[in-house]
Amino acid sequence: MKSFKMTLGKDKMMSVNGAKSASLSCEKGKLWITGTREGDLMVDCGQKIRLRPVDALVIQSMDDSLFTMDVK
Numbered sequence: 001m002k003s004f005k006m007t008l009g010k011d012k013m014m015s016v017n018g019a020k021s022a023s024l025s026c027e028k029g030k031l032w033i034t035g036t037r038e039g040d041l042m043v044d045c046g047q048k049i050r051l052r053p054v055d056a057l058v059i060q061s062m063d064d065s066l067f068t069m070d071v072k
Helices: none
Strands: 001-006 015-018 022-029 030-036 040-044 048-049 053-061 065-071
Touching: 001 015, 001 053, 022 030, 022 040, 022 053, 030 065, 048 065
Parallel strands: none
Antiparallel strands: 001 065, 015 053, 022 048, 022 065, 030 040, 030 053
16 A cells, blocks of 8 residues: 655646555545546545545645545
8 A cells, every 4th residue: 555645736636547446535625536436526625535446546626735645
């Protein structure tokens, strides 16, 4: 398992490739996530979610954001 902490400025994006599963904890801001088996997700500050990627996860910040992600 790999763990990392990321910041994204408003309207910035990143992708995570090759993950079999992941969990994400939003510590600041709001995130939009696509590429999961559950469809598109919105994650608010204080929320922690588990993700099941279809292929690549795409994370976009709706505000200046800080989050921690654990990837398997």
